[in-house]
Amino acid sequence: VELKNNLKQAWWRAMVYDRDDVEGLDAAVLTHPQVLKYSGHEDTFSDPLIDCRDCKSRWRADHVESSRCPGCGSDNLTEPRPFNLMFKTGVGPVDDDSSFAYLRPETAQQIFTNFKNVLDSTSRQLPFGIAQIGKAFRNEITPRNFIFRVREFEQMELEFFVEPGTDEAWHEKWVQIRRDWWSSQGVDDSALELLHVPAGELAHYSKATVDLMYRFPHGLEELEGIANRTDFDLGSHTKNQSDLDISAAVLPNTESNAKLAVQNQQQKLWTVPYVIE
Ligand SMILES: [Zn+2]
Structure with a gap:
């Protein structure tokens, strides 16, 4: 508990307090199914x-080798x-299939669905980030490997919103910032390794992902992943998708009531930011 609390506090200090371009968030665990439909979780998770x-x-x-x-x-x-x-739970007085919520499988989606709230209450300009630490839940069928695969765990996530076109430079920059952070916590840099995830193994939202790997006594394991999620997330959850120049392949969303885009002050053009996670 003390080790985890220290790690969380050190992360929050470095990501939120020491940076002028990051806001903190503490959003709900219960998640509307529509959010996880448009995020792609219902289909792919x-x-x-x-x-x-x-x-x-x-x-x-x-885990099944040679069909045995x-x-x-x-x-x-x-x-x-x-x-x-994903874990489901009933919402409201009647327990039927029509009113359920998911326990969030990651903290990231609430950052995207709260994007407009943060923007409206802070007047942020790009680039800026939103950070969150909180519980996430996954109904793992085979929980094992110590804390690497468990059903209830905590995540520390930063979603950093940037102008399209600056995303690749910001991705590289964040990989370096995160590697330096682990070093500053006393982790031996020679035990760290960067794994550039091959194009064929990328998650559906990712243009590029670099996993920061650590050489544990039992082998190489991921400490964290730094991904270029393009405009997939805000593009998936925004209203008026067809008015916005979204580059990612997103599900048509007719249910959203929030415009998740920023307006350029000079040209008055609306942009869906790219996200580095
Ligand atoms: Zn058997």
Whole structure:
């Protein structure tokens, strides 16, 4: 607990207090399904699972090698099936399927859906960031590996909003800032490694992702990822999508009532910012 609190405080100090261009946020855990529909989570946030018909155990497909059950060795296995990783809970007095919320699977989405609130109350200009620390929940089918795969955990996330075109430079800059931060916490820089995620393995929202890896005694593991999320997030959650020049492939959103864009003071043009996370 003390180690985690120290880490959170050091992160908040460096990301929010020591920077003039970052606001802090503490948003809701309960998340409207529409938010996670437009974010792509309802479609993509799942693990393919395989059941063993003999010993009734369930495995992540990427943990099953050579079509054999890791538990009993049987080859009597089901085809992989997607398993939704998000927790649901009923909202309101009647427990039916029409009124539910998700427990947020990440803190990032509330940063995007609160973008206009922050903008309206602070008059920020690009570039600026919004940081949040809080609980996130994932219904992991096989929680294991110490704290690397658990159902309830805390995230520290910064979404940094930039002008399109400056995103690649800001991405590089943030990779360096984050590496330097870990060094400043006493982490041996020679134990850190940058992993440039190959194009074929990028998440659906990402133009580029660099994982900051640490050489633990048991092997190389990710400390954090720094991603160029383009205009996917604000573009997904904004209203009037067709009036805005959104470059990412987003779901058509007719339900949003917030314009998640910034207006340039000189030319009066509206821009959907790119995001470095
Ligand atoms: Zn089995």
